[in-house]
Amino acid sequence: MSSSVLRSLLRCGRTFLSTRPSTETSAASERVGGALLGMVGVRRAGGSFRLDSDGSGRPVTWDSFGIWDNRIEEPILLPSSIRYGKPIPQVSLSRVGSASVLGLRKQNEDRLRIARIHDNLLYFAVFDGHGGPHAADYCYTFMEKFIRDALEDEDDLERVLKKAFLDADRALHTHLSYFNKASFLTAGTTATVAMLRDGVELVVGSVGDSRAMLCRKGRATKLTKDHTPDRKDERHRIQRCGGFVTWNSVGQANVNGRLAMTRSIGDFHLRSSGVIAEPDTRRQTVRHTDDSFLALTTDGINFLLSDQEVCDVISQCQDPTEAADVIAQQALQYGSEDNATIVVVPLGAWGKHQSSTAAYSVSRNFASSGRWA
Structure with missing residues (x-):
């Protein structure tokens, strides 16, 4: 562990321990703070609370994390570490990498x-617009507002995301209707949103074919x-609602011959055919000793790179900014004609788990990648 990390940790420890909100909290802080500052993390309170990452009883040491001895240095979130009973690295927004390239569009x-x-809740999102940028622009600007509004009445992040997506969809319809142009109501967007609370509670909501992926142990x-008509359950839902599915000359399924996805925000001309804005959600506990990064991608990347290829390429990069640029350029080199966008969020094991170092070639098998992966 570098001297800068140790100094930061000591500052955090002194600041937190000096607050002493109650006798019970103070005692817990001293025990956990002492364990963390001593670089060995085992603590028991009533026999049920301990600083081991996998429940094995073995102490957590700093080299359990990739970031401490590799390429990113961050302090720990001391309050969250105390709450969850294990060291939790801070995820700084300044360390998050992102890239978005035009392609041939x-x-x-x-x-x-x-x-x-x-303070304890981070937000990451990608939106892939179609039929114009109107829907994607609206979600980029206002999705956070709808999330904040939902958080006033609800603490469960899965419910928060479902409410925010549906509220954004209704508000978008009102917004686009003001322009009195029928073409505006045909605009739509995918939406993949990830929220990270306390550094460990990860909840993802998604409509369309943009993706979220976690790299765990490489x-x-x-x-x-993906919400596409290729999925049997989604296709049957479209048909039950009165819509139909057709396949184009390259084998891509479309709702009513128009839309390559079955869920989106916008696309109001297809609502009566079963296209909906209700997201699928998923909750995941981040294991910082095993999880290297979270990646959000649009289909300009997903169509040509499998999730494992994305994982392998990012794992070979020095930092998240480089990783995002490399993935976006890789998609272009492999022939992507669409916009390609990616967000890379480094987690505790960044740099720890190295994937295959094999070089990637344009000649590799396209049939094993993309939306069929």
Whole structure:
């Protein structure tokens, strides 16, 4: 562990321990703070609370994390570490990498957003617009507002995201209707939103075919499922609602011959055919000793790179900014004609788990990648 990290940790420890809000909290802080500052993390309170990452009873040491001895240095979140009973690295927004490239399109209809909702709650999102940028622009600007509004009445982040998506969809319809142009109501967007609370509670909500993926021990863990007519359950839902599915000359399924996804924000001309804005959600506990990063991607990347390829390429990069640039350029080199957008959020094991170092070639098998992965 570098001297800068140790100094930061000591400052955090002194600041937190000096508050002493109550006798019970103070005693707990001293025990956990002492364990953390001593670089060995075992503590028991009533036999149920301990600083081990996997429940094995073995102490957590700083080299359990990738970031302490590799390429990113961050302090720990001391209050969250005390609450959850294990060291939790801070995820700084300044360390998050992102990239968005035009490809061969006339304009970039992708949008990405990285923000802090509250002190303990981070927000990451990608939106892939179609039929114009109107829907993606609206979500980029206002999705955070709808999340904040939902948080006033609800603490469960899955419910918060479902409410925010539906509220954003209704508000978008009102907004686009003001222009009195029928073409505006055909605009839509995918939405993949991730929220990280206390550094460990990760909740993802998604509509469309943008993706979220967690790299755990060097392997890709999918957090979303594409909402496409290829899925039997989604196709049957469209048909039950009165819509139909057709396939174009390259084998891509479309709702009513128009839209390559079954859920989106916008696309109001297809609402009577079963296209909905209700997201699928998923909750995941981040394990910082195993999880290297979270990646959000649009289909300009997903169509040509499998989740595992994205995981492998990012794992070979020096930092998240480089990783995002490399992935976006890789998609272009592999022939992506669409806008390509990615957000890379480093987690505790960044740099710890190295994937295959094999070089990637344009000649690799396209059939094993993309939306069929």
